[in-house]
Amino acid sequence: MKHQIRYFYLLAVTSTFLSGCGANKHQQTSLLPLIIKPTERVALDNRYVIAAVQDYLKQKHAPPFSQYDFMRVDLDKDGWQDALIYITTPYGKWCDINGCTLLVLQAKEDKFIPAGEIFSLRSPFYISDTLSEGWRNIIVRVSGRTEKAKNVVLRFDGTEYHGNVATLPAERTMLHPVYARAFP
Numbered sequence: 001m002k003h004q005i006r007y008f009y010l011l012a013v014t015s016t017f018l019s020g021c022g023a024n025k026h027q028q029t030s031l032l033p034l035i036i037k038p039t040e041r042v043a044l045d046n047r048y049v050i051a052a053v054q055d056y057l058k059q060k061h062a063p064p065f066s067q068y069d070f071m072r073v074d075l076d077k078d079g080w081q082d083a084l085i086y087i088t089t090p091y092g093k094w095c096d097i098n099g100c101t102l103l104v105l106q107a108k109e110d111k112f113i114p115a116g117e118i119f120s121l122r123s124p125f126y127i128s129d130t131l132s133e134g135w136r137n138i139i140v141r142v143s144g145r146t147e148k149a150k151n152v153v154l155r156f157d158g159t160e161y162h163g164n165v166a167t168l169p170a171e172r173t174m175l176h177p178v179y180a181r182a183f184p
Contacts (some may be wrong), residue, residue, distance in 0.1 A: 043072065043081040044107055052105050052112035053085055063090055068103075073127055073180055075115075075156075076135045080107035082115070086123060086183050096120055098145055102138075104161050116161030118154060123183035128176035133158045139176055140165050 049070055057066050067089035072081040085103040087094040094101045102125075104116035121140045128137040135156030142165050143149035150170035154161050 044110070044112070046070075046072075048110075048112055049083045049085075049105065052083075053103070056085075056103060056114065063093060066090065066094065069183060071182055073136075073182075075104065075127070076106065077131075082107045083112060084182055098122075098142075098166065114160070116154075116156070117163065118161055119164050121165045125182050126176075126178045127180040127182055128153070129179045130176045132156050135161075136179060137176060138182075139171075139178075142166065142168075 049072070053068060053070070066087060068085050068087040070083050070085045072083055074080060075082040075084075083105040085105060087101045087103060089095070098120040099122040100120070102116075102118040102121055103114065104118070105112035106115040115135075118138075118140075121142070122144070125141070126139040128139055130137050132155035137156075138154040138161065140152050140154060141149065142152055145166065147166075152165050152168040153171050153176065154165070154168070
């Protein structure tokens with residue numbers, strides 16, 4: 001709606017300008033529609049995030065008392081604020097001794113769609129400035145297990161972020177500049 005108003009305003013200004021600049025009033029002029037690209041995208045309201053999480057919980061047959069926290073961050077650098085959902089309750093469904101579940105939701109124009117489901121990680125974790133397939137990497141510290149503590153990087157594979165941090169290899173060095181800290 002906002003863009004339509006801009007279009008009609010520019011159309012009116014342009015036609016007024018052309019008629020006032022000595023254009024022959026008997027001459028037929030046709031104005032081509034102006035295409036205006038938005039400079040900034042409007043973030044979807046948080047109620048869209050909550051609706052997407054409720055749909056996800058329903059599909060997973062989650063208990064009605066499931067609890068979660070979420071934060072908004074542009075993971076794919078498309079101008080839309082995506083969402084990270086950290087599901088923390090109930091223990092046994094979403095969490096185990098090694099951590100809880102992280103759901104990644106990609107923002108589209110009028111909804112959020114799942115872009116990854118990562119199991120058993122503990123907060124905090126970090127959103128990196130480095131990219132994989134155009135999406136920000138997520139850095140996680142894995143500790144409190146039988147193996148030695150390690151830092152792992154969750155990478156987008158072109159379709160989604162994948163699954164279990166315990167199976168990912170350790171990062172030898174942390175050369176990932178941090179963009180944001182998630183769930184401190």
